[in-house]
Amino acid sequence: MVESWVLAGGAAVVSAGNVTELLRARITGGALESVLESASGRTLFVVSNTGRAMVMLLEHPGDPGEHATDPGAEGWSDGYVLANGQEDEYPDADTVPLAEGLRIVRHLLATGRPPSDASWTVDR
Template sequence: MTNAERAMVMLLEDESDPGKHAVTPEVEGSSDGFVLSNGQDDEYPDEDTVPIGEALRIVEHIVGTGSWPADARWVVDC
């Protein structure tokens, strides 16, 4: 999910998996404009999202290899 500047990148193994998501823990602030298909407009802390270029790199790696990039920072969602 993206607001065109930052993206929330999540990886789920299956329906019951809480997943993990990409982070940039060194940044502060928050960004809005993450619009869901039902029209809901969400805001996320910037530390829980990544810049759009990094998001594209992470997704390209996952699609190409089936695994999370070794150098990408992420947290497990509980």
Template sequence: MLRLRIADGNLETWLTGSSGRRLAVVSNAERAMVMLLDSEGDPGEHAADPGAEGWSDGFRLSNGQDDEYPDEDTVPLAEALRIVRHILSAGTPPTGAAWTTDR
């Protein structure tokens, strides 16, 4: 579903669990910012790519805002999909996925 949304140009996706925990994915179709938030307003945590250099743009939000992020704060799209799949099935990021806490 997420891959299809991104291919259709829907680059921002939010999923909310019954506990209020939120999973957000914002992509530019090559890389993605994957965020986990305990509730609305929580700064949360996000997947990271330590050592990645440079910046990527084209992360278009549903309100039309076009963001740019350091590559170390995003992950390649295939890795983002793997992370999301694991979070949805296990409730936690996969072992070995790098995370940055923003709290």
């Protein structure tokens, strides 16, 4: 059974069919951090700098989680603005191009796991 997901603080269900449009609209509107919560207790964080995205999945509060990666990417990118105003920078190897991040999120919502062809690191 596929999990149901909501945008943190909201009641509207987010699905694989509408998540790309929702996240793109939020990013365009300046909300670079989105937190999706599942009915099973998992949390999916998506933080963008409009060009790249940090996509991180936690199984439960306190979980070190797992995240999408871009092996071989070099350098660092900044501009990842969190909802509290904090601006982060990440190694590009720990983020993915935005389009890839959205594809991964869409697949996670549809199947409960990242696509088999996506680079993914478990931090536990």
